[in-house]
Amino acid sequence: MTQTSDIRVAVSTVIFSLRRLPGADAASVVLPLVRRTRDPYEGRWALPGGWLDVNENLDAAAARTLAETTGLAPSYLEQLYAFGAVDRSPSRVVSIVYWALVRPDEAEAAQAQHNVAWFDAASLPPLAFDHSQIVEYALWRLRNKVGYSRIAHGLLPEEFTLAELREVYEAILERRLDPANFRRQVENSATLIPTEQFRTGSHRPARLYRSNHDLELADRGPLPR
């Protein structure tokens, strides 16, 4: 039996938020990347992450990584996949990858960290290692999951209008949704609770909703917490 002491375990996190990019008329999915300061891939952008500490649980390592990068606790954090191809790095590294959602107001208020920048998920530069593949898979999971859970609420403040919720879906799915159909679908879904508050401004007043916290953001089954 081959010893595994030459295999190291890292944890990386794909952190999604929303941002209205300069010149854009709608929000985009954005994620923070870290510029590498050493080989391999020195100068390239990479997912935030680090080595798993021997006394640290996997999800604790992911939360630590996220806090170190964005200074934030996520509204949603879930294990995505373990990437372990032999050739993904010059040395043998198995990366346990998590993905997280951070609310736009929290992401923008976060202290800017050295060597960290947020990028539009739809137009990333070439990334280090297999991180482009990892982001692509995380985006696929996010798009899938908005279809059958209330995960999109993790990108919104406590109270929001249906138009704001629709903008989240449109950013994730990268297409426009019919407002009337969208309203009908979410109103029938039991994921939203109407409040007696309204958003007023240049448009006609729009009712504020809040998320039904009796439902998990997404069902993760009997995983240990």
Add this chain to the structure above:
Amino acid sequence: MTQTSDIRVAVSTVIFSLRRLPGADAASVVLPLVRRTRDPYEGRWALPGGWLDVNENLDAAAARTLAETTGLAPSYLEQLYAFGAVDRSPSRVVSIVYWALVRPDEAEAAQAQHNVAWFDAASLPPLAFDHSQIVEYALWRLRNKVGYSRIAHGLLPEEFTLAELREVYEAILERRLDPANFRRQVENSATLIPTEQFRTGSHRPARLYRSNHDLELADRGPLPR
């Protein structure tokens, strides 16, 4: 930064098949377990698995493990989750867990391996490590996945009747399904292709169907193959 050389990486596999257990009038979900021959947990049953080889991809390690246990190639093999709690083993082990489906006829024809036995998933003995939790999570994933994919076909031969397909669903979901409703749902799903063959026997002839191989057993998105 703490060195990670004290963390070892293992791969384990939850291998599901179906079997009509003695005295039962319907099929049950069964899985193979290996009796441990050394500490920790000597004598306890555990999931088949082993250490990741430094020159071996994760899915190759899972397939090897499965072949060593059952002598078989699975009809479906997917990564389930990475389990890495600090206290799950006396030494620090991160286990990348896969789950697999093996057809009943293949499972029964497989050479019996030393220290391996198949168990009813609904009544397992206490398992080593956190393997009871892992099996519970794998069963949850299997039950979820039959709802939105044609994964159940991975437990059937090339051609099967609707009653045989319904028996697979009933074993996984652990409840009876209405035959007429079931027939309507699967006939509307585009996952089945009717053949001109019929199963004859003591009942009236039942049409044989085959799975639509244009659809993946389950959509795994842009993961590297």
